[in-house]
Amino acid sequence: MADIVRKVDYYYTEVPHKTGEGARVLGVFKRAGVNLLAFSSFPGDGNAQHDLCPADGEALKACCQHEGIKLMGPKPAPRRGGRAQPLCAIDSRVLPACSRCGGQRTTTWRPA
Numbered sequence: 001m002a003d004i005v006r007k008v009d010y011y012y013t014e015v016p017h018k019t020g021e022g023a024r025v026l027g028v029f030k031r032a033g034v035n036l037l038a039f040s041s042f043p044g045d046g047n048a049q050h051d052l053c054p055a056d057g058e059a060l061k062a063c064c065q066h067e068g069i070k071l072m073g074p075k076p077a078p079r080r081g082g083r084a085q086p087l088c089a090i091d092s093r094v095l096p097a098c099s100r101c102g103g104q105r106t107t108t109w110r111p112a
Contacts, residue, residue, distance in 0.1 A: 008037060009057045011073030013064070014047040025050060025069065032063040037079060053079065 015021040022041050029036065038053040054060040057074055064071040 005078050008053050008077055008079040009074035010038075010051055010053045010077040011057070011060060011071050011075075012049055012051045013069055013071050014044070014049050017043050017046055017048045021048065022050065028067050028069070029060070029063060032059070032066075034059050034063050053077065 013025070015025055026039070035055040036052055037055055038051075040051040041048055052060065061071060063069075
């Protein structure tokens, strides 16, 4: 089966580069019911940048505004194939690994 490439919007936010901040932000999205098609995070100078591809950009913007999270974007990005699955559905596999690493590695989720 051929992969399908479609255009998605991606946003990013910066949070303090501390253990557990990524899990905290993803927990906010989970409680608000924001579904992410993709997520990537990497460290910077004192901050970590989270790249987010939401299924619904308006829901992400509303959640960030409500929670006081500064969100930049949207910017267009390609997304290749795979099945859409909310990141929150797999957070039990993603979040513990991220919060234990102390932010020293990049974690990217891609659908199987």
